[in-house]
Amino acid sequence: MHYYLVSPIKIIRADAHSFTYAHPERLPVGALVVIEVGSAQCVGIIMSAVVKPEFTVKEIVQFLDDAPVPLPLVQTALWMSSYYHTHLATVWQTILPRGLTKKRRHPPLRATGPQASQPPTTALTPDQSAAITAIDDMLPGSALLHGVTGSGKTRVYIELARRLIDEGLSSIILVPEIALTSQLVTEFARYFDNVILTHSRQTEAERHVTWQHVINSRDPLIVIGPRSALFTPVQQLGLVVIDECHEPSFKQEQSPRYSALRTAAILARQHEAKLVLGSATPTISDYFLAKTAGRPIITMPSPARSDAVKPRVSLVDMTKRTNFTQHFFLSDQLLSAITGSLNAGHQALIFHNRRGTAAITLCEQCGWNAGCPRCFVPLTLHADRHQLLCHICGFTATVPTSCPECHHADIIHKGLGTKRIEAELHKLFPASTIARFDADTSTNDAADKRYDELKNGSIDIIIGTQVIAKGLDLPHLRTVGVVQADAGLTLPDFSSSERTFQLLAQVVGRVGRSHHATNVIVQTFQPDHPAIRDGLAQNYADFYARTIAQRRATNFPPFVYLLKLTCVYKTEAAAIRNAKKLAQTLRAAAPADVHILGPTPAFYERVRDTYRWQLILKSPRRSDLVSLLDLVPPAHWQAELDPTSLL
Incomplete structure (x- = not known):
């Protein structure tokens, strides 16, 4: 018998990430298995082999026959759990596709273009050539590609990926919106016949089949998609590109609330790959961090077309x-x-x-305005549906023909x-x-x-x-x-x-x-x-x-780290009371240079019949904020490290 630490993909205990199981065969780290937890079964990932424990353990029920999750991806998951102070099971739910135990047929996945594998016909611009040379020459790690709009950054990505394919290495290209995948797939498919597209609008079956195809492939691939495509299990990764890297959509809003930029840097390090962050308008923090860390900042100051006329x-x-x-x-x-x-x-x-159509619906006679009864924000008019809609909770109401308070018919809609x-x-x-x-x-x-x-x-x-x-x-x-x-x-x-x-x-x-x-x-x-x-x-x-x-003057990122804590209660009094209580606890425990702002009402103070108050913590050391998270009650509180916005 062999013994393994297995990490289930659902939370069994808040204080434990892995449990010991037995199996008659030797299994690799990253292998996907089915385990019994109580009377139920769930998928788990083998994290390490261990010596036979002194207590009795259950056997692994089933070994799923896909190749193991690549070790660099397992290491990245462990880093995410630690860095974002999140249970490892929550990280696995982000990384792994649903329906891993289901048998699927394998439809063709190739996003092939009409001229796949054809070399580009247009010559590289001097800016593009210089960028490719700089990235080729640098050691594994990150580079900021700061190119003006229209400077031809996509062509740089294609050339870099082409060189790596010849070395047997895959590339992952991330875009901020599903809307941009078609354009990029079309561009890449002109030169490659192994382009894989993955995104959240695909069905569970489509995403699972893509996962199986990639994890079992020994050929180099080009993977294109939004944030979640980062976790596609390519075996040998040579390049990660994050295009339009300034976009807020590269930060996940739900737990584990990870930044694709930070996580991609770790994944690239585990693979000894290169990370290219491309943008015409990189965030202030990313530009500052690249400068202070001495990472390459490669500029492409001119449009790719020499005849381009400025608007x-x-x-x-x-x-x-x-x-x-x-x-x-x-x-x-x-x-x-x-x-x-x-x-x-x-x-x-x-x-x-x-x-929407109009931001505010109000009575010109008495000043009444249509608000969401659950969130206390103005309802937005959607004239095509003839509905008032809350953009926070989705509450809908019919458009009034007269004021519900003074009964005048002077209802007007303002805002655009x-x-x-x-x-x-x-x-x-x-x-x-x-x-x-x-x-x-x-x-x-x-x-x-x-x-x-x-x-x-x-x-x-x-x-x-x-x-x-x-x-x-x-x-x-x-x-x-x-x-x-x-x-x-x-x-x-x-x-x-x-x-x-x-x-x-x-x-x-x-x-x-x-x-x-x-x-x-x-x-x-x-x-x-x-x-x-x-x-x-x-x-x-x-x-x-x-x-x-x-x-620098106001003490905001990149000069400090931020932690946003939001409490959610049914009554305003409970929200205020508990926010004040936690603020007091944190102030007593925090080092002197950790600043605690609040408590104050959140920007959206009332959402879906609940009240929200928040605390903002600023610290020159991120580790202090992570330590203070242990004092935050798990019930009623939402915590976000490194928020891109305080709204």
């Missing part, structure tokens, strides 16, 4: 109503640019980072959302094909499903939230309009101006990639705000210099 960028002051004589929220300049592009047979893109913009543009341009992309768009109409229509120009006007602001390369696009550029600046968060800068720099980057003249028209109530000025000019250097000085 003409115009700022429209929304406080001056003379700019809006034809329409109340689409300026004369923006309408003129859209009309010009459509008349020439080209596309226009309208960006606004708020979905993408659905309102879509409705207005349908009135103004009835002959045009208009498509909206946001969180309300159905899966079948999402950007990845309609990528060919976006690319070939058959959609005339594209409307959307940040889903469409990033990464897409649209050759027929000539006009970009931003309806209200300063919408995110009022949010009470240390990263709000950085997010505004990134979104604007990215949305401007959708044009100016070819020899065609293009327009960017940006409407804002704050035309002189530095984040808006720098974003539109894509002036990263000035924005970084100013923001890093502010972060």
Whole structure:
């Protein structure tokens, strides 16, 4: 008999991650097995062989015949559990696909393009050649690829992956949105016939079959997908690329609340692979950390096309109503640019980072406004469904025809959302094909499903939230309009101006990639705000210099580590009482240089009939925050280390 520590993929005991089991055969670390826990069965992973214990142990019920989980992935899971102070079973639920014990048929998985394995026909630019050489020459570890929008970062990724395939090594390419997978798969499939796509919209069976195909493959592969694709079990990994690495979607919101950037660095280290973080607008913290750690920062300051013409960028002051004589929220300049592009047979893109039709529904007579009874936030009007919707908990209500308090019929809807913009543009341009992309768009109409229509120009006007602001390369696009550029600046968060800068720099980057003249028209109530000025000019250097000085002065990342603690209770009194109690406990135990802010109401104080209060802890040492987590009661409290936002 052989004895093993096996880690179940569901939590058996909060204080134990692995249990001892026996098996007549020798099994490798990482092997997937079925074990008995009480009277139930569950999947587990063999963590190590151990000597025969003095107590009686159960036998492993079944050995699953897939290859073992690669050792570097097992080591990364252990690191995640420790670094994010999360039970190992929760980490396994993030890494492993569901339905591991089910037998599947193996449908073909290849995402092959029409010219698979053909060498690229266009020559590399000097910037691209220099970037590839720098990454080739560096030791395993991370590099920041800081290339302006349109500089050809994707071609760099393809060349790096091509060289590694020849060495028998796989590559994992991460994108921030499922919407961007189609574009990247199309690009890579022109040169490789072993491209694997994986993402959360696939069925359980599809994801399991992909997992089985990859874990049993001895051939080098190219894996493309959003955050979770990082855990695809390739055997020999040579490269991880995180494209648009500044995006918040690379931080998981649910436990284990991991950062794909930090976790990819550990996975790459375990494989002795290279990690490339690509962005035109890297986060202030990542840029600072790369500088201070002495990691390569590779710049690509020029567009890939030598004939590329910079877009003409115009700022429209929304406080001056003379700019809006034809329409109340689409300026004369923006309408003129859209009309010009459509008349020439080209596309226009309208960006606004708020979905729905109107943000507030109120009575003009008495001031009553429609709010969510569970979350106490204004309900958003969705006119296409004739519904009021809470964007936090999903509560719906019918649109009132009269005020429920004073019974007057003077109900008005204020504020703008993408659905309102879509409705207005349908009135103004009835002959045009208009498509909206946001969180309300159905899966079948999402950007990845309609990528060919976006690319070939058959959609005339594209409307959307940040889903469409990033990464897409649209050759027929000539006009970009931003309806209200300063919408995110009022949010009470240390990263709000950085997010505004990134979104604007990215949305401007959708044009100016070819020899065609293009327009960017940006409407804002704050035309002189530095984040808006720098974003539109894509002036990263000035924005970084100013923001890093502010972060140092106000003691925010990257100069401190953060821990966000949020309590959730049925009554406000209980939330306040318990938040104060924990604050007192933490202040008594924390080192002098750990600052504890609060307790204060959370940004969304009431969610789904519960009250939320929060504490923010700042520390120069992350280990102090991890230690203090042991004092946080597991019931009623949510903890997030390294939050990207304090909202």
